[in-house]
Amino acid sequence: MRRYTSLPIALFSLLLRSSTCVFASEQPQQPFEFGAMSASTYSLPPLPYGYDALEPHISAQIMELHHSKHHQTYITNLNAALKTQAEAVHTSDIATQVSVQQGIRFNAGGHINHSLFWQNLCPASSPDAKTSSAPKLFKQIKATWGDEETFRDAFKGALLGIQGSGWGWLVKVEIGKEQRLAIVTTKDQDPVVGKGEIPIFGVDMWEHAYYLQYLNGKAAYVENIWNVINWKTAEERYLGTRADAFKILKASI
Amino acid sequence: MSASLLRTSVVRYALRASAPKPSTRAGLAGTAFVRGKATLPDLPYDYGALEPAISGKIMELHHDKHHQTYVTSLNNFSEQMAEAKQKEDITAQIALQPMINFHGGGHINHSLFWENLAPTSEGGGEPPTGQLAKAINESYGSLDAMKEKFNAALAGIQGSGWAWLVQDTQTGSISIKTYANQDPVVGQFRPLLGIDAWEHAYYLQYQNRKAEYFKAIWEVVNWKAAEKRLK
Numbered sequence: 001m002r003r004y005t006s007l008p009i010a011l012f013s014l015l016l017r018s019s020t021c022v023f024a025s026e027q028p029q030q031p032f033e034f035g036a037m038s039a040s041t042y043s044l045p046p047l048p049y050g051y052d053a054l055e056p057h058i059s060a061q062i063m064e065l066h067h068s069k070h071h072q073t074y075i076t077n078l079n080a081a082l083k084t085q086a087e088a089v090h091t092s093d094i095a096t097q098v099s100v101q102q103g104i105r106f107n108a109g110g111h112i113n114h115s116l117f118w119q120n121l122c123p124a125s126s127p128d129a130k131t132s133s134a135p136k137l138f139k140q141i142k143a144t145w146g147d148e149e150t151f152r153d154a155f156k157g158a159l160l161g162i163q164g165s166g167w168g169w170l171v172k173v174e175i176g177k178e179q180r181l182a183i184v185t186t187k188d189q190d191p192v193v194g195k196g197e198i199p200i201f202g203v204d205m206w207e208h209a210y211y212l213q214y215l216n217g218k219a220a221y222v223e224n225i226w227n228v229i230n231w232k233t234a235e236e237r238y239l240g241t242r243a244d245a246f247k248i249l250k251a252s253i
Numbered sequence: 254m255s256a257s258l259l260r261t262s263v264v265r266y267a268l269r270a271s272a273p274k275p276s277t278r279a280g281l282a283g284t285a286f287v288r289g290k291a292t293l294p295d296l297p298y299d300y301g302a303l304e305p306a307i308s309g310k311i312m313e314l315h316h317d318k319h320h321q322t323y324v325t326s327l328n329n330f331s332e333q334m335a336e337a338k339q340k341e342d343i344t345a346q347i348a349l350q351p352m353i354n355f356h357g358g359g360h361i362n363h364s365l366f367w368e369n370l371a372p373t374s375e376g377g378g379e380p381p382t383g384q385l386a387k388a389i390n391e392s393y394g395s396l397d398a399m400k401e402k403f404n405a406a407l408a409g410i411q412g413s414g415w416a417w418l419v420q421d422t423q424t425g426s427i428s429i430k431t432y433a434n435q436d437p438v439v440g441q442f443r444p445l446l447g448i449d450a451w452e453h454a455y456y457l458q459y460q461n462r463k464a465e466y467f468k469a470i471w472e473v474v475n476w477k478a479a480e481k482r483l484k
């Protein structure tokens with residue numbers, strides 16, 4: 001799924017500097033286009049574990065549909081929207097450039113959120129699923145909420161309070177030299193990309209994330225997800241920069 | 254709108270209560286008479302009656318669990334709202350408004366939804382007639398063209414929500430509108446026909462293939478109910 005070629009990595013820094021200079025790794029048979037007609041193409045990042053690895057907390061059926069269908073659809077629609085945008089830029093079609101923005105936001109958000117989500121989960125049997133894998137983060141969680149239970153209750157309350165589809169995130173917020181933790185909920189596929197915000201871990205509260213197994217019992221899903229939170233990844237994101245947290249996205253171009 | 258729905262459910266439960274039904278419904282029937290309390294309206298057909306378009310399992314969970322939760326939460330927040338009003342606590346009243354909008358909207362939307370569906374044996378899927386048929390033809394050219402636009406609107410919902418065929422209360426014209434989450438059709442527009450695009454409405458049967466659900470549901474749309482809502 002992920003395409004390993006040496007060129008895209010070399011080209012990636014170029015890509016960042018100029019939106020008109022892009023490389024489509026999905027179509028290696030085509031020559032490079034340095035015109036505005038081309039757009040970057042994203043592909044589905046592989047799951048870092050098997051579809052059944054999160055059982056019994058999240059069923060294999062859910063994981064397979066969620067990753068291979070839902071996440072894939074966000075990527076497919078994102079690529080289509082980016083292509084439309086690139087063409088609209090090329091033809092100076094400003095109306096289309098504006099109208100395509102919501103689609104980019106939604107589908108790019110879906111791609112970002114799910115990519116981060118897969119990485120911040122792991123099998124319950126893994127040592128990474130233990131909070132001891134996040135000593136520094138956990139210290140600050142305790143400093144912020146008092147104890148683990150209070151933090152979990154606050155997170156659970158936020159997740160269950162979402163009206164409609166959305167996500168709940170533990171976020172590191174950096175303002176100047178100050179840094180604090182916050183529980184943030186976002187609607188639909190809005191990603192956590194605000195100034196100074198670094199997502200540490202997220203929980204998908206769309207019904208597709210739990211319905212086949214938990215039906216209307218989303219409180220049980222929210223309870224069980226703690227067993228498969230990847231605290232090692234959480235610690236890395238907590239200690240790192242946004243670019244570190246989002247590196248999986250670069251790898252899926 | 255909500256007043257008439259509430260009245261309907263009171264009547265239904267009153268009827269149920271008089272019948273010998275050894276279910277927990279008999280207990281619920283009593284609460285139907287508490288003034289101002291919302292109650293779950295009875296489905297006008299069996300849970301399995303919309304198969305194969307919508308499975309009996311989906312209908313049961315959707316009505317008995319999801320809709321019931323909106324009703325329970327609405328009553329809970331309405332009570333808190335009444336208290337806040339009594340105490341003249343404006344801040345609390347404003348804070349409660351989104352909860353009333355969400356859970357009250359969920360109650361209204363689902364009540365209308367059950368009514369605007371029907372088994373094929375009871376007219377589900379039969380095309381509209383009269384004024385509504387005329388309005389659809391004038392606005393969209395044909396019923397099929399309207400359905401196509403409606404399905405595109407459903408597919409375009411980003412997240413949870415509903416699509417409605419609505420009537421403009423000022424001009425009388427009809428149009429298709431989408432609403433996020435449980436936002437109800439109120440104000441300028443009058444709801445005629447609603448389709449639930451939340452994942453819980455189709456996921457057990459259709460999973461990610463929501464376009465198939467949007468296509469199938471027209472087989473059980475009760476156009477007679479929509480016609481009655483048109484003014």
Ligand SMILES: [Fe+2]
Pocket residue numbers: 066070114204206208209
């Ligand atoms: Fe998801």
Ligand SMILES: [Fe+2]
Pocket residue numbers: 315319363449451453454
């Ligand atoms: Fe629903």
